[in-house]
Amino acid sequence: MRNIILSLVLISCGPMVTHNQLRSGKEQYIDAKVVEYVNSYLADASQNGLNVESINKVSSISFVDTLPADVQGLCKRSFFSDNTMEAEVQIHRRLLSGNPIVLKVAIYHELSHCMYHAKHTTNVIGGLLSEYIVSKSSYYSQNWSTLVTALFTEIKKQQPKYSIDSDR
Ligand SMILES: [Zn+2]
Numbered sequence: 597m598r599n600i601i602l603s604l605v606l607i608s609c610g611p612m613v614t615h616n617q618l619r620s621g622k623e624q625y626i627d628a629k630v631v632e633y634v635n636s637y638l639a640d641a642s643q644n645g646l647n648v649e650s651i652n653k654v655s656s657i658s659f660v661d662t663l664p665a666d667v668q669g670l671c672k673r674s675f676f677s678d679n680t681m682e683a684e685v686q687i688h689r690r691l692l693s694g695n696p697i698v699l700k701v702a703i704y705h706e707l708s709h710c711m712y713h714a715k716h717t718t719n720v721i722g723g724l725l726s727e728y729i730v731s732k733s734s735y736y737s738q739n740w741s742t743l744v745t746a747l748f749t750e751i752k753k754q755q756p757k758y759s760i761d762s763d764r
Contacts, residue, residue: 625656629692633703641711644748645760650711657685657703659692668729669702671709683710695733697740702729704747712751712758725750 626634634657638648663670668691672684685706691699704724708714717725722735724747730736736743752759 624652624654625658626654627658629659630657630687630699630703633700634707636700637704637707640744641748644745644752646712646748646751646758647760648711650758651707653681653683654707654710655682655684657687657706659689660686661689663688668698669706671706673710673713685710697733697736698729701736704744708747708751712755714751714754717750720746723747723750 634651638651641648663686668688670686672686674682674684676682685703687699687702687706691702701724708725714725716727717723718727720726722730722739722743724743
């Protein structure tokens with residue numbers, strides 16, 4: 597584990613912004629460069645027993661040129677007075693020039709925030725809900741299936757209401 601800890605870099609997502617605003621009413625926009633990862637996320641979530649209907653609450657997934665310092669991705673959630681919610685994923689454009697697996701990690705991470713209100717796992721190094729992205733990208737490709745299973749297990753533990761097996 598030591599070498600993983602040492603290779604951590606201060607990147608990954610920043611705080612989730614929550615605020616009240618008027619309902620946007622705009623159509624869902626998903627950047628073509630991440631559609632493959634979004635579909636993969638939905639298939640994995642479904643296979644792991646989660647309801648994926650909340651993808652309809654994600655109004656957009658897009659690349660942006662500026663985010664707070666060292667932040668790679670963001671999930672902005674807006675709550676409306678009628679108890680509905682809309683979320684927006686912003687990914688820093690710099691991830692397009694790096695290893696694609698890191699972009700996939702960012703999508704999995706942010707969709708977990710936006711679709712399931714997942715919180716960071718502060719005690720897990722290198723998890724998909726960890727606040728930091730491990731700089732050695734081969735770590736993700738080598739451990740991918742284990743990381744995905746752990747991610748959805750954690751989400752179901754945090755938010756059992758999204759589980760297909762749930763009574764709710
Ligand atoms: Zn995060």
